[in-house]
Amino acid sequence: MDLLRRAAVKLALGEQPTEDLPMIAALAVADGLDSQSLIELAGLSRRDPPADIRDLFMQTMAELGLSVPGVEEAWRERMLEAAEGMLSGSLTHYEASSEIYWCACHLDRTDTANELVNLFMGLWSNWEDWPDGRASIERDMRVAAADLLHSQGKPLPE
Template identity: 30%
Template sequence: MDRLQQSTWQYVAEVLLPAELPMLAAHVLVDGHDSPALRELAGLPRRSDETEIRELYVQALDELGIPLPDEETAGRRLLVSLAVGLANAELSAKEVVDRLSMTVAARTPEETQFLSIAADYSEWMSADELPGWESGLRTAAHSLTVSIDERARARPVPS
């Protein structure tokens, strides 16, 4: 998935901040995408008005024919992204919980399990409870990433 496509769910899930969008636009131009709004966005300083940045980003997507996903889709992609980050040791269990900033809907048993264990976190967990919770979250993350890989392999390749 290219950088611009990936940015759409990150934008909707609110993990991509408006201040990051001008630099993203510059990278996307280098990647070969081009539109008037994208060029204008790439030229803005990071500290520009957030409303203007957001409007230009959405306009650039429209000009390039790239739709924004709905909140449920963005939330599910966020969930998977966090599970992959945890399974690959790129994120800690606490970072996963901290990044679940929006309401995320789970559709599969693996998504439900991962989200359920993440929701069990409490800053008041005892030192004895924390390792068990982290282990459970890592196991659920692994199950979720495996299920995604299995579903991807089961899809027929379009001719």
């Protein structure tokens, strides 16, 4: 997930400080992204009015053709990012399973979401409760993370 998309996901979840958006925009410009509003956003100060910063961020995303997710979509993206993190090794099995469980708890209460909550809560809990069985539990976590990505049409990380 690129820098701006990650900021948009965090913004949807109420976790992105608005005053950090100008610096994120500056980093995006440094990475080679270019649009009029992105450059304007990068030039704002942390002390500019939060509503102005947020509005310019939304305009920037639209100019760049990047969508800003709703809350449900943001939780789902964060959950899939955790599954990818487990399989790529950027997150531990324990961290990723906990994150997937937490994100699934915030999804609309469907049978699929309930199954995810139960599956990853069980794996996460078993990992804590049975230290001698962690190797087997971690294999089950990897299988569950791969199945989750597959069910969402996402490729497995290399």
